[in-house]
Amino acid sequence: xxxxxxxxxxxxxxxxxxxxxxxxxxxxxxxxxxxxxxxxxxxxxxxxxxxxxxxxxxxxxxxxxxxxxxxxxxxxxxxxxxxxxxxxxxxxxxxxxxxxxxxxxxxxxxxxxxxxxxxxxxxxxxxxxxxxxxxxxxxxxxxxxxxxxxxxxxxxxxxxxxxxxxxxxxxxxxxxxxxxxxxxxxxxxxxxxxxxxxxxxxxxxxxxxxxxxxxxxxxxxxxxxxxxxxxxxxxxxxxxxxxxxxxxxxxxxxxxxxxxxxxxxxxxxxxxxxxxxxx
Amino acid sequence: xxxxxxxxxxxxxxxxxxxxxxxxxxxxxxxxxxxxxxxxxxxxxxxxxxxxxxxxxxxxxxxxxxxxxxxxxxxxxxxxxxxxxxxxxxxxxxxxxxxxxxxxxxxxxxxxxxxxxxxxxxxxxxxxxxxxxxxxxxxxxxxxxxxxxxxxxxxxxxxxxxxxxxxxxxxxxxxxxxxxxxxxxxxxxxxxxxxxxxxxxxxxxxxxxxxx
Numbered sequence: 174x175x176x177x178x179x180x181x182x183x184x185x186x187x188x189x190x191x192x193x194x195x196x197x198x199x200x201x202x203x204x205x206x207x208x209x210x211x212x213x214x215x216x217x218x219x220x221x222x223x224x225x226x227x228x229x230x231x232x233x234x235x236x237x238x239x240x241x242x243x244x245x246x247x248x249x250x251x252x253x254x255x256x257x258x259x260x261x262x263x264x265x266x267x268x269x270x271x272x273x274x275x276x277x278x279x280x281x282x283x284x285x286x287x288x289x290x291x292x293x294x295x296x297x298x299x300x301x302x303x304x305x306x307x308x309x310x311x312x313x314x315x316x317x318x319x320x321x322x323x324x325x326x327x328x329x330x331x332x333x334x335x336x337x338x339x340x341x342x343x344x345x346x347x348x349x350x351x352x353x354x355x356x357x358x359x360x361x362x363x364x365x366x367x368x369x370x371x372x373x374x375x376x377x378x379x380x381x382x383x384x385x386x387x388x389x390x391x392x393x394x395x396x397x398x399x400x401x402x403x404x405x406x407x408x409x410x411x412x413x414x415x416x417x418x419x420x421x422x423x424x425x426x427x428x429x430x431x432x433x434x435x436x437x438x439x440x441x442x443x444x445x446x447x448x449x450x451x452x
Numbered sequence: 453x454x455x456x457x458x459x460x461x462x463x464x465x466x467x468x469x470x471x472x473x474x475x476x477x478x479x480x481x482x483x484x485x486x487x488x489x490x491x492x493x494x495x496x497x498x499x500x501x502x503x504x505x506x507x508x509x510x511x512x513x514x515x516x517x518x519x520x521x522x523x524x525x526x527x528x529x530x531x532x533x534x535x536x537x538x539x540x541x542x543x544x545x546x547x548x549x550x551x552x553x554x555x556x557x558x559x560x561x562x563x564x565x566x567x568x569x570x571x572x573x574x575x576x577x578x579x580x581x582x583x584x585x586x587x588x589x590x591x592x593x594x595x596x597x598x599x600x601x602x603x604x605x606x607x608x609x610x611x612x613x614x615x616x617x618x619x620x621x622x623x624x625x626x627x628x629x630x631x632x633x634x635x636x637x638x639x640x641x642x643x644x645x646x647x648x649x650x651x652x653x654x655x656x657x658x659x660x661x662x663x664x
Contacts, residue, residue, distance in 0.1 A: 414505075415568070416567075416568055416611070419611055423610075423611075423652045426651075426652050426655055427651045427652055427655075430651055430655050431651070435658070437655065437658055437659055437662065441655060441659075442659060445655065445656055445659055448614070448652075448656075449575070449618050452571050452572060452574075452575040452611075452614075452615045452618060
């Protein structure tokens, strides 16, 4: 029973008490609806509301092979949404289908699959993700007329970091020097996760001072994802929305608390002080 | 001396009114905010409605610095505001802590559709300057804030629940004459620890328990 609403400084917020446009049963049924708009929406909805039930996973896995819904440039909208949703449902039954999507002709399907494989944490996806980086920085150049590179390098790099893929270090490392800052940040994030070397975390702290807001936001997300506790003060001082700083600090806090357990460390308390002041 | 202050105020206000770019507006509002002068109040309030987040943040900071004299004009304008401006006004009221803002914060914490407003209002409800109320109103007002915060501590957004915990923790410190209310807050914390699956919220509860 949920309705989606928009917040002034967050991407979305949900009000679970309100009437909804869909129920779980309807959403699952709608994935076979003849209206492709309803199929597309249902796939998104199942992920958004984390409908972690086997029937939902099953229909979404089927939707990864959808042929009916195509965009004018041969994209697969339903596959994209199904791949995104499966990452959020935490069921590793989706892994083989998502690995197959890494070879899909649609860039956005490959991107969604890479992101979701990073979330699902199954190391069998490492070779497929490494293949996306095969050409290295030489191939990672803008394609005239397209808003993206040849491969979703950032998604693949981040997924490999989340999977702690030591074997991918030599593929990821060159991206630390890629001309696009976003790819450098992705490489820093990933290299930090794999090696725990602070030089990568420190580079992301520097990135919080980038003159472009979009890049400062990316660095906030990366630091939150790696839970780099040394970044706490720098995060609080970044010129960006409080909501994004709070999410980043939440990442630091949770990573700290997971390490220290029930006794709150001085660092955890410091992060909460910073969060209190950003409310 | 007075004449110089007036002249300065006039120049700073004029700079805000004449700003012809987003960056100039931001700088002008920051300068006006830092001057901390009552004459700036109408201009700073007006900036909240400009749909310019950077300038609005600076204006909110300026209004909080001025404090109490801001509350009446802000409350008077509140109803006419568009949504965006109202959200900024709630943040300013929460930051100032004047108890005349209580009703506005109660409504905002419980019903505003933006989580950024609910979270600011929730924190504000814990940090009102209760001693500024007539003594006979203190208890009823505290109880209203307490009940609202207990409700808000079940919000569906983690950050709003986090802010409600911050608010409740602050109330714990000002309700020493009412052990029954303190017991309610403590019980609410205990209950949240068993049901809330958000690690950040639970950590903030543990901090509140630890500092009490």
